[in-house]
Amino acid sequence: MFTAGPHPLHVDIDLSTKCNLRCRFCHLSHFEPKEWTQISLEQFAELEPVLSRAKSITLFSKYEPLTCRDFVPIFERIATFGAETYFSTNGILLTDEVIDALVGRLTFLTVSVTGFTRETYARHMGQDRLDTVRDNLARLNAAKAARGTDLPKLRVSTVGMQETVDDLTMAVDFARDFAMAEGVQVTYLKAHGPEMVADMPLADPARFAASAAKAAEYAASLGIKFDLQGGTIDEIEAATAALGHKMCDMPWRRLSLQPNGDVYPCPLSYQPVGNFFEERLEDIWTGPRLAAFRAGVNDPENMNPDCRDCSHCRHRSVLKPQANDFSTAETYVGGMRRK
Ligand SMILES: C[S@@+](CC[C@H](N)C(=O)[O-])C[C@H]1O[C@@H](n2cnc3c(N)ncnc32)[C@H](O)[C@@H]1O
Ligand code: SF4
Ligand code: SF4
Secondary structure, eight states, rough: OOOOOOSOSSEEOSSSSSOOOTTTTTGGGEEOOOSSOOOOOOHHHHTTTTTTTTTTEEOOSSGGGGGGTTTHHHHHHTTTTTOEEEEEEETTOOHHHHHHTTTTSSSSEEEEEEOSSSSHHHHHHHHSOOHHHHHHHHHHHHHHHHTTOOSEEEEEEEEOOTTTTTGHHHHHHHHHHHOTTTTTEEOOBBBBGGGGGGGGGGGGGHHHHHHHHHHHEEEEETOOEETTTTTTTHHHHHHHHTBBOOOOOHHEEEEEEOOOOOEESSSTTTOOSTTTTSSHHHHHSSSHHHHHHHHHTTTTOOOOOHHOOOOOOOOOSSSSSSGGGGTTEEEGGGGGEOO
């Protein structure tokens, strides 16, 4: 079985629980975070003894990191740690100041776009801002060229659903247009409201798989990376058959932090194992609550409810309704509650 080292190798942290968009598919359209809050530079400084030891730091989990007021000064601190760094954003708030801070220092940046025409973007993402995202990516690439750096390495992430699966080739074109070294990532839609249920891949897996395979072939013909998150439907089903989710080592190598101080064993768990405003992160990492959670991750006889119905793209079945359909759930990961 897995063993935990003296400190987490990977930390993810939501710097803010806010977002400037309300994408129709997103949990934020149906659930409210436990608190509307963000972390300040002073609060972040308290985490440095643990964060500065991590090998990789992800600056988001469930919300929009660029809505954090202190994003730039916090990133300036993180850049001194020497860790691999990554976040995902809708890309609308990539100002010149943010671009200046990221270029040559952030390792990976994912920009999320679902809908590759002005009309379909506005339908799925809720605002007519595709041109802003394109302009921002062009300025980011110009800044990379001016500094002679390939960082941040770019990727576009798009939500795979019955309505968009035939448009995945447009995501490949988008990755090509912006010279995205990490290509395209497709996430499998989870339904957070009843209107999204018929759009889940499991509503017609054969159609979804065939269209995704075509887009993958197109990407290969252009030499562009194309990643269905967690694998193809067949690969995921084979890997999740025994446990209901893949063998998961996340709570042995990672901690997941919220800006209200709550600390979770992974980004998909429902209950915190501590709060970093009340206890040292080092003590939470070695403490009894996280140990008890770890004991229920991969044991079929004694599985945490979070793990039994894990909705993490890299771990879950994409055909099992419990791991994909949250359209009537009253609560959601990270303490979210239905609006
Ligand atoms: C929740 S967002 C947070 C980070 C940032 N705001 C962004 O959009 O990239 C993280 C990723 O989840 C994806 N996502 C949101 N809702 C989803 C859903 N219902 N099913 C699958 N993926 C989803 C988004 O497209 C995005 O790539
Ligand atoms: S931009 Fe990201 S966090 Fe904001 S609503 Fe869309 S998917 Fe959710
Ligand atoms: S909820 Fe999923 S990602 Fe989190 S520990 Fe359990 S199996 Fe792993």
